[in-house]
Amino acid sequence: MNLDKEPINLIITGVGGQGNILISKLLGQAFMEEGYTITIGETYGATQRGGSVASHVRISKEKVPYSPVTPKGRADIILGLEPSETMRMVTSFGYEGTMVVTNTRPIHPLEVAIGEVEYPSQERIEACMKELVDRAWYVNASDIALGLGNALLTNIVMTGALMGTSLLPLGREKIERQLKLTFKGGKQAVNLEAFELGYTAVT
Amino acid sequence: MGIEINKPGSMELLMGNEAIARGALEAGVGVATAYPGTPSSEIITNLGKVAKKMGLYVEWSINEKVAVEVAAAAALSGVRSISAMKQNGLNVALDFLANLVLSGINKGMVLMVGDDPGAQSSSNEQDSRDLAKAIDIPILEPATFQECKDMTKWAFELSEVISNVVMLRSVTRVSHARGNVILGELPAEKNRAHFDTSKKYRGIGGVAAGLHQAVHEKSKKVAEIFESSPFNFYSGPEKPGLLIFTCGSGWLYTMEAIRTLGIEGSVGVAKLGTTWPLPHKFIKTNLARSERVLVIEEVDSFLETNLKEFVVDHMPGYHKFYGKTSGHTRPYGELNVDMVMGAIASLLSMEYVALSPEYEKKSREVAAAWVPPRTSQLCPGCPHRATYWAMKDALKKDGRDGVVAGDIGCYAMGVFPTGFSQINTIHAMGSGMGVASGLGKLDIFGFKQPVLAMTGDSTFFHAVVPPLLNAIHSEADVVLVVMDNSGTAMTGFQPHPGTDKGASGEARPKVSVEKLCESLGVPVTKVDPYDMAATKKAFYDVLQDKGKTRVIISRRECALIRANMQLGPIAKMHIESEKCFGDDCGCNRYCTRVFKCPGLMWDKEAHKARIDEAVCTGCGVCVGVCPQSAIVAEAIK
Ligand code: SF4
Numbered sequence: 001m002n003l004d005k006e007p008i009n010l011i012i013t014g015v016g017g018q019g020n021i022l023i024s025k026l027l028g029q030a031f032m033e034e035g036y037t038i039t040i041g042e043t044y045g046a047t048q049r050g051g052s053v054a055s056h057v058r059i060s061k062e063k064v065p066y067s068p069v070t071p072k073g074r075a076d077i078i079l080g081l082e083p084s085e086t087m088r089m090v091t092s093f094g095y096e097g098t099m100v101v102t103n104t105r106p107i108h109p110l111e112v113a114i115g116e117v118e119y120p121s122q123e124r125i126e127a128c129m130k131e132l133v134d135r136a137w138y139v140n141a142s143d144i145a146l147g148l149g150n151a152l153l154t155n156i157v158m159t160g161a162l163m164g165t166s167l168l169p170l171g172r173e174k175i176e177r178q179l180k181l182t183f184k185g186g187k188q189a190v191n192l193e194a195f196e197l198g199y200t201a202v203t
Numbered sequence: 204m205g206i207e208i209n210k211p212g213s214m215e216l217l218m219g220n221e222a223i224a225r226g227a228l229e230a231g232v233g234v235a236t237a238y239p240g241t242p243s244s245e246i247i248t249n250l251g252k253v254a255k256k257m258g259l260y261v262e263w264s265i266n267e268k269v270a271v272e273v274a275a276a277a278a279l280s281g282v283r284s285i286s287a288m289k290q291n292g293l294n295v296a297l298d299f300l301a302n303l304v305l306s307g308i309n310k311g312m313v314l315m316v317g318d319d320p321g322a323q324s325s326s327n328e329q330d331s332r333d334l335a336k337a338i339d340i341p342i343l344e345p346a347t348f349q350e351c352k353d354m355t356k357w358a359f360e361l362s363e364v365i366s367n368v369v370m371l372r373s374v375t376r377v378s379h380a381r382g383n384v385i386l387g388e389l390p391a392e393k394n395r396a397h398f399d400t401s402k403k404y405r406g407i408g409g410v411a412a413g414l415h416q417a418v419h420e421k422s423k424k425v426a427e428i429f430e431s432s433p434f435n436f437y438s439g440p441e442k443p444g445l446l447i448f449t450c451g452s453g454w455l456y457t458m459e460a461i462r463t464l465g466i467e468g469s470v471g472v473a474k475l476g477t478t479w480p481l482p483h484k485f486i487k488t489n490l491a492r493s494e495r496v497l498v499i500e501e502v503d504s505f506l507e508t509n510l511k512e513f514v515v516d517h518m519p520g521y522h523k524f525y526g527k528t529s530g531h532t533r534p535y536g537e538l539n540v541d542m543v544m545g546a547i548a549s550l551l552s553m554e555y556v557a558l559s560p561e562y563e564k565k566s567r568e569v570a571a572a573w574v575p576p577r578t579s580q581l582c583p584g585c586p587h588r589a590t591y592w593a594m595k596d597a598l599k600k601d602g603r604d605g606v607v608a609g610d611i612g613c614y615a616m617g618v619f620p621t622g623f624s625q626i627n628t629i630h631a632m633g634s635g636m637g638v639a640s641g642l643g644k645l646d647i648f649g650f651k652q653p654v655l656a657m658t659g660d661s662t663f664f665h666a667v668v669p670p671l672l673n674a675i676h677s678e679a680d681v682v683l684v685v686m687d688n689s690g691t692a693m694t695g696f697q698p699h700p701g702t703d704k705g706a707s708g709e710a711r712p713k714v715s716v717e718k719l720c721e722s723l724g725v726p727v728t729k730v731d732p733y734d735m736a737a738t739k740k741a742f743y744d745v746l747q748d749k750g751k752t753r754v755i756i757s758r759r760e761c762a763l764i765r766a767n768m769q770l771g772p773i774a775k776m777h778i779e780s781e782k783c784f785g786d787d788c789g790c791n792r793y794c795t796r797v798f799k800c801p802g803l804m805w806d807k808e809a810h811k812a813r814i815d816e817a818v819c820t821g822c823g824v825c826v827g828v829c830p831q832s833a834i835v836a837e838a839i840k
């Protein structure tokens with residue numbers, strides 16, 4: 001599978017602090033080096049303090065850049081770092097052809113933590129995805145990251161998973177190159193490993 | 204890799220604000236100043252990082268007025284300068300700016316204002332263009348990341364041609380988005396400052412009217428220069444059925460809407476990078492293409508109104524304008540591609556449906572109902588939650604229905620349930636103390652409620668000192684609460700006079716809030732909000748101390764600073780499950796329902812409270828919250 005359309009709309013979603021901006025920069029940089037025109041827009045929910053965060057990455061071959069927010073119903077890929085945020089994005093930007101790659105580990109919003117609201121079960125989430133999108137991949141990226149000793153690696157595991165789906169017209173080595181440029185020293189090896197584990201989790 | 208890389212012609216993926224900072228560097232800027240404010244902060248953050256290497260002076264000023272004054276000093280002395288702020292900041296700076304445009308400057312000075320359509324991180328969504336026009340400042344509006352850089356550079360040149368300030372107006376979606384930017388040259392020369400003392404820059408002494416006239420004359424010259432600006436251009440058929448006039452972020456939305464609808468052949472787009480004063484020839488040539496004009500812009504109908512006025516004077520007769528006044532777009536909130544497609548489709552009598560109604564229905568039924576809300580909250584371990592908790596307790600005990608005048612910062616969350624809904628008023632930087640100063644004088648009208656004003660440390664320096672002096676001198680019966688968390692947390696921890704670092708990390712003398720207050724003769728009480736019992740008592744005692752202005756400093760570093768410094772938890776928290784009666788307790792989940800720290804969770808299976816170890820910072824504040832004393836802290840040594 002390889003998306004070849006104009007533009008490719010990718011939304012990376014999660015909760016403030018999960019590092020989705022880093023993913024958008026890694027991917028954006030790699031695509032730009034391949035000659036694409038990139039626009040990355042960031043949208044925050046009510047607050048940056050643990051609120052919803054989404055990066056809209058718009059990948060195009062045209063010269064005039066696309067706008068920083070994907071129009072309704074036009075997200076080709078939704079990469080979710082947090083399952084309920086993935087659902088939120090599907091309901092606002094998804095369409096029948098949307099592909100979803102999502103982490104399965106929830107970060108409970110305050111309303112859930114204090115018992116006022118129920119968090120959707122994994123079965124419920126999967127049922128919704130079956131109804132609404134073309135295909136969904138589920139990765140327990142947080143556990144993989146914790147296995148590597150650091151929950152903060154979740155975003156890199158998810159980046160690996162995204163590349164593992166081969167949805168994007170970009171080779172995995174291009175992202176690995178960006179990882180090597182971004183991380184130096186001891187951090188490099190563990191980030192490459194996180195990427196690899198994410199990659200193999202979906203292939 | 205930063206904005207200072209010396210590789211002309213190379214392509215970088217830059218954030219709009221980084222591109223603006225790069226543009227300033229390419230223009231040979233010498234001085235950069237700002238007061239932090241989303242979405243403008245990254246300009247000075249990035250310039251601060253390269254200050255040493257590039258020989259710049261960069262500062263986070265105490266407020267926007269001072270920021271512009273410091274930048275103007277450079278521009279008066281032959282050094283190019285930039286000052287950045289958000290839309291609210293322009294209000295603060297306006298007093299000085301309205302006079303600066305009369306005196307003029309001697310070297311290039313750019314005023315960068317980041318507007319926030321939709322007020323995503325602001326208390327309003329003011330359109331700063333109206334204010335700039337009111338005081339005759341030329342306006343440039345970048346539409347792309349490349350333009351952010353190129354226009355900034357050009358703005359300096361224009362500023363020098365007219366010896367006056369030029370405004371660069373960006374919006375959140377441009378400033379905070381990222382895209383391709385091709386770099387230009389960095390200049391080699393060093394800046395040299397000298398103030399020519401034979402010159403007088405002034406508006407007083409009966410010269411203001413004459414200077415005002417000269418500024419109007421200059422405006423004509425600016426409009427003339429704008430005729431040949433590369434940032435104004437037309438694309439589309441010679442004689443389109445519909446002509447769109449647009450600027451800034453509106454252009455990206457418009458171009459995408461046209462591509463998506465596939466109507467390149469019938470709709471023309473006149474893009475203006477220079478929105479005030481209007482370049483007459485450019486406007487005339489393009490308006491002549493079609494009688495039907497749709498204007499796409501954010502937020503107010505600035506361009507639309509000015510175009511209409513232009514038409515009345517210069518091309519009276521037959522044009523029909525669509526946009527905000529006709530209801531085709533909204534005169535408030537953010538634009539997006541869907542809205543622009545909707546406006547175009549309705550004018551062309553086209554059918555456009557973003558999403559099949561079946562999909563929308565299905566998505567609402569199967570998913571949307573299950574998506575839990577994620578609302579604003581104070582971080583786990585936030586010292587403000589503790590301060591508000593103590594305040595709430597003291598006000599309740601006091602029983603006189605105390606009024607709390609709030610201010611701008613993370614602690615503004617005090618209007619919402621996670622700050623226990625303590626704040627009653629919230630407006631502009633420093634207004635909490637100003638409003639409180641007024642409330643504290645209402646006793647002659649029978650006002651008997653105690654009054655508290657809230658402020659953070661950065662806001663204290665920015666705008667609270669004058670109203671504090673006002674309250675002291677007028678003997679207002681007020682308690683000023685300075686919630687000092689050692690940084691400008693809301694915008695990313697920029698330094699301020701109360702911290703010991705400058706914009707580039709250099710050592711700076713610290714101004715002490717307590718010494719300043721004490722020197723004014725007001726009683727000052729200091730508390731650590733993590734010490735809940737002492738804080739509650741201090742609040743109560745200070746409230747009883749009627750009749751004069753007094754200050755409480757509630758000091759504890761922001762939880763994010765603790766996290767960044769890897770200070771680790773103060774205590775290990777747990778719930779003694781035999782003491783927690785859970786759902787059977789009369790408290791009705793008091794800890795989670797009312798106290799609302801994200802570190803506390805309700806365990807559905809056990810029907811009891813639980814500490815979420817991944818989230819809890821161990822601040823220990825929740826210990827006293829549980830009526831059964833089930834929440835326990837074990838000190839970590
Ligand atoms: S950033 Fe700091 S001050 Fe702001 S809510 Fe979080 S802990 Fe509180």
Ligand code: SF4
Nearest residue numbers: 800802819820823825
């Ligand atoms: S100790 Fe209590 S108040 Fe502090 S972070 Fe943990 S749960 Fe929240």
